[in-house]
Structure formats: structure tokens, C-alpha cells
Amino acid sequence: MTDTAGMPEHRQDSREESPDERSDRNWVELLQELRVMQTGVQILTGFLLILPFQSRFQDLDAFQRNVYLVDLLTCIAATGLFVAPVAIHRALFRKHLKQPVVTVGDRMTRAALVLLAVALSSTALLVFDVVLDRTAGLIVGGGCALLLLGLWVVLPVVIRRRH
DSSP, X not given: OBOTTSOBGGGOOOOOOOHHHHHHHHHHHXXXXXXXXXXXXXXHHHHHHHGGGSGGGGGOOHHHHHHHHHHHHHHHHHHHHHHHHHHHHXXXXXXXXXXXXHHHHHHHHHHHHHHHHHHHHXXXXXXXXXXXXXXXXXXXXXXXXXXXXXXXXXXXXXXXXXO
16 A cells, blocks of 8 residues: 555654655754764774874784775775765755755765774774784674674664564
């Protein structure tokens, strides 16, 4: 069964709000999510930025340095994507483009979450590789990637299908 907009009836929202009100609500919800995620990725980026200035950094082998550089660039890209919706909103403020801003912000946030998962997994890989060994680093980094994939992708799909 479908509603008047052609959407499946179970997807109807019981809220009575205009499209502008919905966009405003979605924007506020997105901002709340961005606040949570930005802090974590910015702390991780800051941590990675200071590593080359530590005395043991020179002891890293080529693999570890490459993981570090990929990790750092991934964190910087994730930070950029997490901040971009706010910058876009500022640039388009009062231009009556809230719905496209929300849509683009949602897409950027989804892309940033992918990069954040890569960054967290590669950070775990690097730390365990340095502290223990390469095998431990690969196992823990891969495990982190699988955990985040499960929590951030698989679990929402399972919940959506059940409801």
C-alpha cells in the first residue's frame, strides 16, 4: 500500500510539518550528529599531527610511515567533509536552499563516516603494529574495520528491515 506521494505506507511520517519545517528539523538533527563526530575526528587528527615530532617516529619502517600518511590524509579529508555542510550552509544562508543543503550535508556526512572508519581502523593498525607486530596490527585493524562496518552499515540495515 502506498500513500498519496507514492511512498510505501509504512514509511509515512506521522508529523504534520511543511517541507520547510521538515528541512529545518533535518538540518538541526544533522548538526547534532556532526557535533559528535567532528570532535572525535579532530582529536584523532591532532594526535596524528604531533606524531612526527616524537623521537620514536624515526624508527618507523616504510610500511608504518605509509599507513601513518594514509591515516593522516584520511583524517584530514574526514574533518573537511564533517565541516563542509556548515560551510555550505553559511555560503547559502538565506538563499532558500535548505533542502539541497540538507541533502548535500547528508551525503558528505555519509562519506565522512566511511573515511572515519578507515582512519580509526588504520590508526589501530599502526598502533598495534608499532607496539606489538605487523600481524597483530593487521588483525586488529581489520577487526576494527569489520566492527565499524557492522555497527555503522549492517546494524542500521537490519533495524530498517525489521521495522
